[in-house]
Amino acid sequence: MLKELSPGKSVKMAAIYSKDETACINVTAQGYDGCGYAALAHGSVLLKTIKPGISLKVMPQELEVCPGETGEISCLVTNSGDDILTDVVVSQDGSALASIDRLDAGEFKVVDSRTVISANSTLQFTATGKDSRSQTWSDAGCVNATVVVTALKVFVSASPPSLAPGGSTKLTCTVANTGSIPLYSIFVISKKLGPIGSIDYLAPKRQMMVSAEKTVLEEVNDVISVEGFTMEKKSVRGSCNLHISILKSPGLGMKGSIPNGSRLVQSPPTQMVQANLSCGNLSLPISLPSEQETASRASEEVAREVDRSTKKTSNLLLDGISNLLRYVEKMLGKTSQGSESSAARELSPENYEELQASRDYELSIEGVRSSEHGAIRILDVSAAPSQPAAGEPVKVTVHIQSQAGIKSASLKYGLADAPLTRQDMLGVDRIYDSSLALESGSSQDGYWSCNLPGKAAGTYLVLSVWMTNGASKAEGGPYMLHWSTVNTAGQDNSANRAVYSGSGKGMLFIESSSVKGRGEVSIKDTIQGSTLHYNEKMIGNGSINMESMRCIDRKTALDSFTEQKDLVFTGGLLKGHQTVESPTFHGGLGASVTERFNLSHVDRSETSSVSSASIANNTLTFKTDQAFDGTWNIQTKYAKFYKKIKADQQYTGSFQTQKSIKFQDADQR
Structure with a gap:
């Protein structure tokens, strides 16, 4: 307070205020002249508080990788305050990952991290920055990294997800092998609805789909389980939740007629509602209209169009x-x-x-x-x-x-x-x-x-x-x-072919091959004769070591064929089939042996032959001794008038087999 203020003079006065929030301070100056009349003046000051802040969000918070694989992590750094931040540094486990010179209020940056993960660990991330008063602000986040060798995940969807009691829905399960080793004999089952499907083989970092139609009588809250096995017969499991709701028909409880003067209440227009769809370990909150079948039918039509185009x-x-x-x-x-x-x-x-x-x-x-x-x-x-x-x-x-x-x-x-x-x-x-x-x-x-x-x-x-x-x-x-080392002409090497022809009434063909290496494999052989048919197709990618020898001895119109083959294949996938047939066996009724395979590893020694001393004297032999991982199928066929002999055997998994088959006409015994 001033006792007196002379005309034309000014005096500065000060006060200290402490505010936690932005506020407006109003100031009033009042004085009296010599006659007692008051003089007033007003002013105001806006005090704006500054709240610096920084936030760090790390995605994903849970990471599952194979040993030695690279984990990809994204760090979202945001200036969550209303002051600028400078010298922003993002660190991982105490080491600087990235630096940002300046972040304005509300601005954000994304920093990516690629880290090789060899064991279970927790990755610590921090973000620091300085405000306009050089005070340091920080935030932290972490990622739990889990190392797995074998892992199996399943995601399920139902189409339609809601239906009337007694209706049918199609369950589609996507099974993913997120581990580093192959899985075999994978079975998908629902506790309430029963089996959904099976998968014979699933390579690492690959996924496949199985589906089944199921009849639903009541609301379903179920668990879908999936189980597979490694080559050593170790069980690997996964699961996810399934929910199928039952529709209730509106208006079924109404009785009598509508009274005069009353009117029906009009239903409000369709609105968007929030839904939380749970698919295994993935939960995505999305907005979707209540008519969920529309999206399902549209996606199915797109899938059919893609199939037709392909x-x-x-x-x-x-x-x-x-x-x-x-x-x-x-x-x-x-x-x-x-x-x-x-x-x-x-x-x-x-x-x-x-x-x-x-x-x-x-x-x-x-x-x-x-x-x-x-x-x-x-x-x-x-x-x-x-x-x-x-x-x-x-x-x-x-x-x-x-x-x-x-x-x-x-x-x-x-x-x-x-x-x-x-x-x-x-x-x-x-x-x-x-x-x-x-x-x-x-x-x-x-x-x-x-x-x-x-x-x-x-x-x-x-x-x-x-x-x-x-x-x-x-x-x-x-x-x-x-230019093959197998088909080399005029030189001695690991593969030789020889064709001998005598008087023109016969022919002798001999071929021996030796192949060793790694890469793409494609073998196709077809031999047709009056008394023998041979067909082989094999394709794959991996490491192969194969030695083979085959001989065709043709005398007049009769053929005799012999093949010996030793095969070792690893580190990939090999599939194909082989058929050995004697069409003139038993008076022309014929006999054949066919094997089909889809293997990741095989060590096989095999011999097959077809010989004919005359049209009525024919012999077909087949012998194999092998150890394999995958699927192997062998079929033996022979027809006799209205009777038919057919043997069909298939093995999926890890097996050692020995098989010996012989067909021989009665005149040769």
């Missing part, structure tokens, strides 16, 4: 390969007019279901496919011979279409001396160039070819096709050729 594309591709085979065989003079090779028939779209491995038909050039480059289309690429021997030249033929007409085309290629994956093929330098010449057709739709010189045994050649129509350029590939 099948149509596959048929077009197979049709193109089939046409190319017919063309190559016609150029080589192997087929007569109006005939068709078995390979071309197998690769036609209508036989696609019968031959699942047809996409990998060996033309030695890997990945034969149809590709488009704007106005230029590469329909087919082929090589002859398909498996060149050492030093043997190869003719490459390319089918190209372009409405503007191809002006020039060439092959660019490079060499390698070791097996290549598809990714490795992209890194091979193509330093050689060979021009393609138009062999048949026209520049708009024609076959272009060139001859590549022979290479040493074991050489891998990676090539791409380059062409131009004057207006645009295109390149297709890469493709790969391999």
Whole structure:
């Protein structure tokens, strides 16, 4: 308070206020003149409090990985206060992970962490920053990392999820092997609704789906359980929750008529409601309309459309390969007019279901496919011979279409001396160039070819096709050729073939092979004779060690066939089938032995033979001794008039088997 304030003078006065929240302070100055009249003046001050803050959110909070795998973690750093933060540092287990110079109020940044996890651990994360007064603020978070070798997870959905009593719903379970080793004999079951499905084999980091139709009489709150086994028969389990609700029909409790003057209460419009869908270890809160069937039907229609599109594309591709085979065989003079090779028939779209491995038909050039480059289309690429021997030249033929007409085309290629994956093929330098010449057709739709010189045994050649129509350029590939160490011509090596022909009334064919290495495996053999049929197809990727010897002794119209094979395969997946048949056995009724397999490991020693001393004297023998992991099936067939003998055995898991089969005509006993 001032006792007196002279005219024209001013005096400064101060006060100290402490506020925890933003507030407005009003100030009033009052005084009296000599006559006693009051004079007033008002003012105000806005005190704004500043609350610095920082928050750290780490996702996911629970992490499950295999030993030695990299865990991916995201850190969300937010300036949760109303003051700027500087010198922001995000740390993991005491070591700086990232630094941020400045974060304004409300601003956020995401910092990613990739950490190799070898054991169960808790990863600690902290975020620190300084406000405008240089005070430090911090927040912390953690991730619980669990290391698993075997893990099995299941997620379930019901379509529809709500239904009337006695209705049917489709349960779809997605089973995921999140561990690092394969699992076998996986069984999915509901405690209340019973079995849903089974899976024979599930590779690490892969998932498969099983489904079943179930009738529901009452509301279901159930647990879906899944159990699988390792190669050592160790049990691995997982589970998730399932809920199916029962619909109640509205208005069934109404009796009598509506009184005069009354009116029906109009239902409110459909609103969005919150739902919490639980799928195994995944819980996603989402918004969805009450009519849940609409989304289910839409997703099913999309899935059907994708399936139709995929099948149509596959048929077009197979049709193109089939046409190319017919063309190559016609150029080589192997087929007569109006005939068709078995390979071309197998690769036609209508036989696609019968031959699942047809996409990998060996033309030695890997990945034969149809590709488009704007106005230029590469329909087919082929090589002859398909498996060149050492030093043997190869003719490459390319089918190209372009409405503007191809002006020039060439092959660019490079060499390698070791097996290549598809990714490795992209890194091979193509330093050689060979021009393609138009062999048949026209520049708009024609076959272009060139001859590549022979290479040493074991050489891998990676090539791409380059062409131009004057207006645009295109390149297709890469493709790969391999000069085999097995089919080497004129040299001594681990594989030999010999064909002996005497007076023209018979023939002796002997072939021995030895293969050892790792990579993609594709073997297809077909032998047809008047008294024997032999067919073998095998495809896979892994480590293989195989030695085989086969002999065909043809005398007049009679054939005798013998094959011995030792096979060891590991580190991948090998599948295929083999059929040995004596069509003239027992007066032409025939006998055959067929084995099918889908294996991750096998150690096998096998012998098969078909011999004929005459049309009435035939013998078929088959003997195998093996240890395997996977699925192995063997079928034995023999028909006699209205009687039929058929044996069918299948084993899935880890087994050691010995099998010996013999068919012999009565005249030979």
